[in-house]
Amino acid sequence: MIDLKGRLALVTGASRGIGFFTALELAKAGAQVIACARTVGGLEDLDDAIKAAGGLPATLVPFDLTDMAAIDKLGGAIHERWGRLDILVANAGMLGVIAPIGHVEAKVFEKVMTVNVTATWRLIRSVDPLLQQSDAGRALILSSAAAHKCKPFWGPYSASKAAVEALARTWAGETQRLPLRVLSVDPGATRTAMRAQAIPGEDPATVPHPSEVAAKLMPLLGPGQTETGKLFVVRENRIVDYRLPE
Numbered sequence: 001m002i003d004l005k006g007r008l009a010l011v012t013g014a015s016r017g018i019g020f021f022t023a024l025e026l027a028k029a030g031a032q033v034i035a036c037a038r039t040v041g042g043l044e045d046l047d048d049a050i051k052a053a054g055g056l057p058a059t060l061v062p063f064d065l066t067d068m069a070a071i072d073k074l075g076g077a078i079h080e081r082w083g084r085l086d087i088l089v090a091n092a093g094m095l096g097v098i099a100p101i102g103h104v105e106a107k108v109f110e111k112v113m114t115v116n117v118t119a120t121w122r123l124i125r126s127v128d129p130l131l132q133q134s135d136a137g138r139a140l141i142l143s144s145a146a147a148h149k150c151k152p153f154w155g156p157y158s159a160s161k162a163a164v165e166a167l168a169r170t171w172a173g174e175t176q177r178l179p180l181r182v183l184s185v186d187p188g189a190t191r192t193a194m195r196a197q198a199i200p201g202e203d204p205a206t207v208p209h210p211s212e213v214a215a216k217l218m219p220l221l222g223p224g225q226t227e228t229g230k231l232f233v234v235r236e237n238r239i240v241d242y243r244l245p246e
Contacts, residue, residue, distance in 0.1 A: 002222045005030030008082055010127065012065065013092030015042025017192040018142065021214035022089050027055030029218060031087065034078065036061045065092055065119035075126030084133035087221050090120050091142045095194050101155040109156045116160035121167055136223035137180035141168040143231070145186050165231070169242065172229030181228040183220060187213045188235040
């Protein structure tokens with residue numbers, strides 16, 4: 001297991017799914033976890049699981065990612081208490097609706113973009129100075145194959161994840177001469193509530209559990225991982241390059 005003792009990790013969407021199990025794995029590896037999500041009960045369940053596994057008690061930060069002021073305050077609070085951040089896992093996101101583009105309500109499209117894109121940018125802006133204070137800052141931005149496949153009826157979600165990857169790649173380029181390393185992550189089909197919403201008829205036993213995804217993310221979060229500005233494909237367990245349209 002990777003040793004993350006003494007490292008400080010921030011995970012969004014940590015009350016369930018990939019975020020929950022990634023936060024748990026980070027704690028098992030010795031990291032101090034700052035866990036963010038809307039659901040207080042889910043965060044408390046995470047803290048109980050971390051304690052049961054022998055990890056350090058988590059710092060629980062319940063808030064909604066549409067609260068931009070709260071995201072700004074989060075960075076300030078981390079700075080005041082610790083003065084740095086070593087690991088960011090920007091996992092939180094929403095699906096919206098599966099529907100023809102012309103049928104998507106404006107309020108739905110705007111919320112998907114707010115939660116998936118604007119909040120991610122705001123989070124990056126809030127913690128970038130803290131990650132730059134780390135001797136080996138590592139950031140994972142959760143994306144999706146939808147960013148590239150652009151399947152019919154997935155317009156809002158696909159557009160939001162393509163935008164998120166553009167943010168991650170730009171950030172990686174701006175910080176490539178620093179110790180900070182930034183990767184996007186395509187987790188693939190995973191047994192989550194979002195997956196059940198998107199494909200309600202699917203047998204959940206046929207797709208990997210989020211704990212399996214979390215385990216594959218751990219090697220990306222230590223000082224030994226040096227790639228930046230690329231995409232980690234969980235199903236293939238490898239980092240791939242981006243390329244221009246052909």
